Amino acid sequence: MLVKTVLNKVEHFKSFVFGTVIFEKIEGAEALVIEVNARANSKPECSKCEKKGKPHGTLPSRLFEYVPFWKFKVFFRYSPRRLICPEHGAIVEAMPWSYGKERTTISYQIYLARWARRLSWKETAEVFETSWDSIYRAVRFVVHYGLDNRILDNITEIGIDEIAVFFGQKYLTMVYQINAGCTRLLWCGPERRVKTLLRFFHEFGKERSEKLRFVCSDMWQPYLKVIAKKAPNALNILDRFHIMKKFNEAIDEIRRIEVKQFKSQNQENVLARGRWLLLKRPKNLSDKQTARLGDLVKLNLSSVKAYLMREDFQRFWEYKRADYAERFLENWVTRALQTNLEPMKKVANMLRSHKPLIMNWFKTKGHVSCGAVEGLNLKAKLTIRKAYGFKSTECLKIALYHTLGKLPEPQCHNRFC
Numbered sequence: 093m094l095v096k097t098v099l100n101k102v103e104h105f106k107s108f109v110f111g112t113v114i115f116e117k118i119e120g121a122e123a124l125v126i127e128v129n130a131r132a133n134s135k136p137e138c139s140k141c142e143k144k145g146k147p148h149g150t151l152p153s154r155l156f157e158y159v160p161f162w163k164f165k166v167f168f169r170y171s172p173r174r175l176i177c178p179e180h181g182a183i184v185e186a187m188p189w190s191y192g193k194e195r196t197t198i199s200y201q202i203y204l205a206r207w208a209r210r211l212s213w214k215e216t217a218e219v220f221e222t223s224w225d226s227i228y229r230a231v232r233f234v235v236h237y238g239l240d241n242r243i244l245d246n247i248t249e250i251g252i253d254e255i256a257v258f259f260g261q262k263y264l265t266m267v268y269q270i271n272a273g274c275t276r277l278l279w280c281g282p283e284r285r286v287k288t289l290l291r292f293f294h295e296f297g298k299e300r301s302e303k304l305r306f307v308c309s310d311m312w313q314p315y316l317k318v319i320a321k322k323a324p325n326a327l328n329i330l331d332r333f334h335i336m337k338k339f340n341e342a343i344d345e346i347r348r349i350e351v352k353q354f355k356s357q358n359q360e361n362v363l364a365r366g367r368w369l370l371l372k373r374p375k376n377l378s379d380k381q382t383a384r385l386g387d388l389v390k391l392n393l394s395s396v397k398a399y400l401m402r403e404d405f406q407r408f409w410e411y412k413r414a415d416y417a418e419r420f421l422e423n424w425v426t427r428a429l430q431t432n433l434e435p436m437k438k439v440a441n442m443l444r445s446h447k448p449l450i451m452n453w454f455k456t457k458g459h460v461s462c463g464a465v466e467g468l469n470l471k472a473k474l475t476i477r478k479a480y481g482f483k484s485t486e487c488l489k490i491a492l493y494h495t496l497g498k499l500p501e502p503q504c505h506n507r508f509c
């Protein structure tokens with residue numbers, strides 16, 4: 093059977109036919125080269141507007157890499173025609189298997205992008221003997237297609253969070269849809285600034301923003317203001333995870349101060365390697381860790397006091413009735429403010445000033461899963477960690493949309509990918 097027959101079963105281009113198939117040395121290795129010819133009497137189409145125009149000469153032949161076949165790299169060879177478009181003047185024709193100056197065919201880009209979701213981009217490039225850059229372009233093509241063709245209807249619940257990227261204080265603001273049955277990355281943008289979130293709402297559109305019913309976020313004041321203004325019909329929920337994170341930050345600060353004191357007074361550092369002990373919930377500790385914690389509790393340390401205060405506060409989330417929970421919160425805050433633990437007092441003040449938004453959590457208990465934000469953020473961090481070679485936030489955004497966006501894909505003619 094001829095290669096052409098096989099290919100015709102996979103790819104069909106209306107105004108083009110496959111011609112001779114030959115072996116040729118390309119980049120030092122034997123490759124399969126398939127000539128592509130325009131159908132006799134077919135008129136070239138403008139690559140900008142797809143209008144047909146009068147042929148106006150031919151460019152030198154170009155190679156377009158296709159999906160590899162057994163042990164061979166496969167290329168299409170075609171000499172693009174030029175045409176006179178009534179609108180765009182002299183221009184290169186549109187080729188349905190490629191776009192712009194790209195030398196990888198669309199089919200192969202989709203194929204590579206699928207593999208790049210399972211493997212890292214670097215690994216994909218190695219397996220398919222191509223460059224990291226061509227994998228990036230493949231993923232970018234698929235992501236742009238997905239962003240242009242995705243449907244943004246019926247989004248009523250979103251979560252907003254940020255993740256640190258690279259090694260520095262660089263952040264990406266992430267906006268996720270967290271509706272039951274559809275959780276995905278909706279948008280991400282560099283930095284964590286008011287204008288970042290404003291840009292999301294601008295792109296998301298007023299009409300969609302007005303349909304939002306719940307927004308999960310942390311308690312960063314500038315974002316709270318933007319949410320209140322741009323999603324006027326949504327209940328802003330401060331979820332358990334973000335609030336407990338503030339407790340852990342406070343415990344960590346107190347522990348650091350205490351360790352410094354030990355050092356300056358030449359005392360034994362009983363808190364050495366105690367960080368995780370204090371940050372973990374007791375139920376997640378091993379037997380050995382539980383025993384060590386028991387020893388620490390006897391020592392009347394500020395770190396341990398802060399730890400016990402956090403554990404005490406966990407009861408807040410167990411309340412069934414919001415009014416009881418609110419009373420508990422008030423009591424806890426009063427007690428915390430009477431201590432001499434400054435970071436914990438800060439947490440207490442924060443709880444008090446955000447009380448209405450924290451109490452929103454009780455109004456939606458069981459309905460909105462803010463936990464989805466955490467899950468998605470973990471996946472995002474994994475994507476970033478796998479991302480050796482991502483040089484810019486633009487690359488990173490493409491990778492994040494690719495893995496978390498649940499984007500529609502262009503039609504793929506190849507299996508096994």
Ligand SMILES: [Zn+2]
Nearest residue numbers: 138141177180
């Ligand atoms: Zn045109």
